[in-house]
Amino acid sequence: MVNKLIKEDTKMFLTGNEVLAYAANAADAEFMYGYPITPQNEIMHTWCKLLPKTEAGFLQTEDEISAGFSTIGGILAGKRAFTATAGPGNVIMQDAMSMAEMMRIPFVCAVMQRGGPSTATVIYAQQETTLTCFGGNGEGFRIVYSTAGHQDLFDYMIKAFNTAWKYRFPTFVLADGYQGKMREPVMLYDPASRGIKMEPTPAELLPKGKIGVDRSANHLRNTFNMEEELMEVLDQYQVDFDKMAEEIAEYEEYKADDAEVLIIAHGIVARSARTAIDELRAKGVKVGLFRPITVRPLAVKPLRKACERSKQILFTESANGQLARMVLEKIYGITTPYSTLYKMGVGVTGDDLVQKVESMVKEPAVI
């Protein structure tokens, strides 16, 4: 067990990366494996700086491939282990993430998005949404929480550990370089004080018991002999995933009840949307927000309801419609027209959205 740093409610002024390290400690995380990549480095820095106090473990690996796979090793050994990455690191860590997906390993990773494709920028984007949800040679049996600020980072990092271990699907906290590097006030707390009990993390390799006496040897595999053998396993995963989705899918609505223009945005862009909504509402424009918190799985029923009752939809992202593609599939059949404001790898401001919505009021969307 590790030593907890936050024993009572403590308000601090931190960067998002620092918040994630504190959150992992608050969640009883015991080990971090990682490899440097901007803009997530300070998660590791903070974790390492706190090690004398927390007595947790850390390994700096030779690349993100090994960071991902050694995290899997730590988890199989029964530790609440995690990692963090971004951009090209997220790309090569998909190798390990797909193994976690196949073997139902409760893999937890914070993704601090940066510009893409390729090395692009080290600063900010929402261009790893598709990758984080559907990367790897699989079906996207993953849970992805998209945070919109520092309190979210703390709350959802703790939640990610419990979701991962309870449902045994890889679980991600999807944020970005703005959230990672920006400072905000945040309330740190001991999860127990909020009635949150951390899930146990049993070992799959060398659990208690003597082999041949108390138990058989555990043989964990990810290779199947026959196509049907694989499909049987995956069909069951889908059943589990769908059942889980109803229990964990989260969303936030802001002034969406009577909204004629519904902005659909996730992560930090949803915060710009709130600013714009307040400004537009003051001018009498009926605009609201639907923000998926779990971008995978989406909260489909409330999403469809919100889309059905609005007159126009606006998708906005710091990407070229990565969230929109996922949403459009889920709102099939709804004929509300939509427009888009995509800024690839660039932040979307409140002003951008005010102008865009005003133009939509003057000239409604036709798609």
Added chain:
Amino acid sequence: MVQLLDLPPVLPEAQDAEAGASKFCPGCGHGMVLKTLAFAIDDLNIKDKTVFGCDIGCSLLSWNYMDVDSVQTHHGRTTPVIYGVTRANPEVIGIAYMGDGGGLAIGAQHLVNASVRGEKMLAILVNNTNYGMTGGQMAPTTMPGQRTETTPYGRDCDVTGKPAKGAEMVSAIVNPEKAYVARASVSNLRALRKTFKKALKNVEQGGFSFVEVLSVCPLNWRTNNVDTWNRLKTMEEFFEVKEFVTREGLE
């Protein structure tokens, strides 16, 4: 002593007798290597603290061969999974079992860095000079002039470089005070058992061990018994069979 054929075969405890017949091709060296490893685990009585990880390639077929907790990983990724385990739980004796591709090509960066960091584990690299599972392509260890599916006219070292020598590479970068590095061969399983014992003992004492085992692949080599044996002997001339790095107290 003459052993009658109706007696059950002598199986090591660390080998899973329930796993059934070996899944490897007829004549393959993997079964010999694994069985010898299982005997070495028995010799040291470490079955209940051993974790066995196997790579992808022919070595993946060993996923249920051992009667120890085992995990099948991805191609080249067994080393990081195993040091992930032993970093999290230093009581574990971690074994990463891989082929020449897994160790010296796609997973080479992990082998290099695990060696440099002195991870508490044994990396076993089975060198049969080709990629067997995928149909016999050139491996980093393919011998000069050797025909494979991707060197159908023989390996031309001017084009592909010379065969990689894993044990020599690892011995150059480990901390000699905490490492055991050796190359052995399936031509001498008694010696291999001693080598594995020393390697595992070194891990028990907190060190990093690397054992490269020269092995055979008659199917992809397209060799009969005699030619298989002869080729193994040729390999032993090219890849020196010896202890490269050892330390006191492993006998």
